[in-house]
Amino acid sequence: xxxxxxxxxxxxxxxxxxxxxxxxxxxxxxxxxxxxxxxxxxxxxxxxxxxxxxxxxxxxxxxxxxxxxxxxxxxxxxxxxxxxxxxxxxxxxxxxxxxxxxxxxxxxxxxxxxxxxxxxxxxxxxxxxxxxxxxxxxxxxxxxxxxxxxxxxxxxxxxxxxxxxxxxxxxxxxxxxxxxxxxxxxxxxxxxxxxxxxxxxxxxxxxxxxxxxxxxxxxxxxxxxxxxxxxxxxxxxxxxxxxxxxxxxxxxxxxxxxxxxxxxxxxxxxxxxxxxxxxxxxxxxxxxxxxxxxxxxxxxxxxxxxxxxxxxxxxxxxxxxx
Amino acid sequence: xxxxxxxxxxxxxxxxxxxxxxxxxxxxxxxxxxxxxxxxxxxxxxxxxxxxxxxxxxxxxxxxxxxxxxxxxxxxxxxxxxxxxxxxxxxxxxxxxxxxxxxxxxxxxxxxxxxxxxxxxxxxxxxxxxxxxxxxxxxxxxxxxxxxxxxxxxxx
Numbered sequence: 001x002x003x004x005x006x007x008x009x010x011x012x013x014x015x016x017x018x019x020x021x022x023x024x025x026x027x028x029x030x031x032x033x034x035x036x037x038x039x040x041x042x043x044x045x046x047x048x049x050x051x052x053x054x055x056x057x058x059x060x061x062x063x064x065x066x067x068x069x070x071x072x073x074x075x076x077x078x079x080x081x082x083x084x085x086x087x088x089x090x091x092x093x094x095x096x097x098x099x100x101x102x103x104x105x106x107x108x109x110x111x112x113x114x115x116x117x118x119x120x121x122x123x124x125x126x127x128x129x130x131x132x133x134x135x136x137x138x139x140x141x142x143x144x145x146x147x148x149x150x151x152x153x154x155x156x157x158x159x160x161x162x163x164x165x166x167x168x169x170x171x172x173x174x175x176x177x178x179x180x181x182x183x184x185x186x187x188x189x190x191x192x193x194x195x196x197x198x199x200x201x202x203x204x205x206x207x208x209x210x211x212x213x214x215x216x217x218x219x220x221x222x223x224x225x226x227x228x229x230x231x232x233x234x235x236x237x238x239x240x241x242x243x244x245x246x247x248x249x250x251x252x253x254x255x256x257x258x259x260x261x262x263x264x265x266x267x268x269x270x271x272x273x274x275x276x277x278x279x280x281x282x283x284x285x286x287x288x289x290x291x292x293x294x295x296x297x298x299x300x301x302x303x304x305x306x307x308x309x310x311x312x313x314x315x316x317x318x319x320x321x322x
Numbered sequence: 323x324x325x326x327x328x329x330x331x332x333x334x335x336x337x338x339x340x341x342x343x344x345x346x347x348x349x350x351x352x353x354x355x356x357x358x359x360x361x362x363x364x365x366x367x368x369x370x371x372x373x374x375x376x377x378x379x380x381x382x383x384x385x386x387x388x389x390x391x392x393x394x395x396x397x398x399x400x401x402x403x404x405x406x407x408x409x410x411x412x413x414x415x416x417x418x419x420x421x422x423x424x425x426x427x428x429x430x431x432x433x434x435x436x437x438x439x440x441x442x443x444x445x446x447x448x449x450x451x452x453x454x455x456x457x458x459x460x461x462x463x464x465x466x467x468x469x470x471x472x473x474x475x476x477x478x
Contacts, residue, residue, distance in 0.1 A: 202416060284415045
């Protein structure tokens with residue numbers, strides 16, 4: 001039985017007890033997937049799972065009223081977001097049913113777009129897309145193209161240590177089992193920069209920001225919704241000006257609010273329409289958290305996020321050193 | 323002494339604010355660059371206060387609270403300690419020298435220690451000089467682009 005059939009059977013079995021199940025379905029073209037909200041077993045045909053299912057559906061879990069029983073389909077990285085939400089008691093375990101999946105990585109549509117553009121093709125004109133052992137096979141009018149996997153995979157998948165869902169009620173398919181160590185090698189180039197170069201780097205990047213808040217809205221752990229301090233005028237953390245300081249400060253709000261909570265699913269960066277490398281801020285902060293507290297967000301339901309706890313004598317903080 | 327810089331101090335009401343007062347009453351000589359903001363507790367301090375202050379143009383930020391185990395609210399400074407340590411490590415990521423920010427503990431009776439802390443921190447910030455503001459720099463750069471364009475036209 002294929003993973004898909006297994007998943008559908010599991011959802012069909014659980015659906016009568018649930019108010020809805022969130023999964024992925026076909027989007028507006030061959031390369032896009034979109035979240036689907038299933039309420040009836042008849043709608044199960046809409047369900048899709050392949051490397052184009054990039055969204056982290058855990059984002060939706062905090063958007064339903066209290067007491068709603070929600071099922072959610074998760075990949076390895078998404079399941080960490082669910083775990084983190086559970087740890088912070090933002091959702092309750094009885095009300096969420098987790099359909100875990102193994103994942104070998106997802107596509108980065110930005111990279112697909114660039115790869116196709118270099119071959120003189122337009123991504124939106126693809127009529128069919130399928131993942132095979134060779135890579136992403138795309139059918140265009142009178143032409144087909146195969147992009148090797150290495151060329152189209154999202155960067156986060158290359159360093160993923162959690163290919164299988166870490167927490168689940170149902171698991172479809174065979175666990176991948178692989179665990180690549182994430183030792184933050186990708187940050188080396190950024191860490192080699194001087195302070196001035198870093199600030200200049202962020203100036204260049206943040207200048208493009210349009211403050212559309214897509215990064216925040218896609219983030220599964222940004223749960224303040226209408227009370228976001230980045231948008232409120234009382235308190236007025238960020239003004240309505242369009243200057244660099246405001247744009248950058250919004251990202252600082254986002255990054256500091258996610259310190260010790262960010263599961264590095266990469267949704268902020270994926271949702272960004274102007275390709276600001278937002279993950280850099282979060283991964284650098286995540287690295288510091290690992291070094292300070294030996295903690296990776298969303299890996300253990302029982303543990304307490306480090307910034308919601310303390311030790312009377314901290315082992316790693318040298319507070320009187322200056 | 324060289325030109326004054328802008329340093330903001332967030333002081334806990336119960337210990338460090340009293341400590342600074344003790345230093346004043348004791349007439350201990352201290353540098354005058356520091357502006358004090360009184361807080362109910364160092365645990366009240368949102369790390370964003372520090373980021374906003376630094377990106378808003380302050381050259382340095384000092385946070386001071388009660389010694390661990392001495393907090394008026396029992397555990398406010400424990401939480402603050404973790405947050406502030408993470409913040410200190412975050413500053414270099416955005417291109418701000420971590421030396422512009424320090425956190426420390428001063429009790430209400432420690433006028434002498436307060437004098438030491440202020441003097442040392444002020445010297446540390448003076449060694450780094452005035453801060454570069456992210457927004458201001460961008461404007462300056464836009465200006466230089468505009469003028470370079472102007473010169474190109476003159477040459478044509």
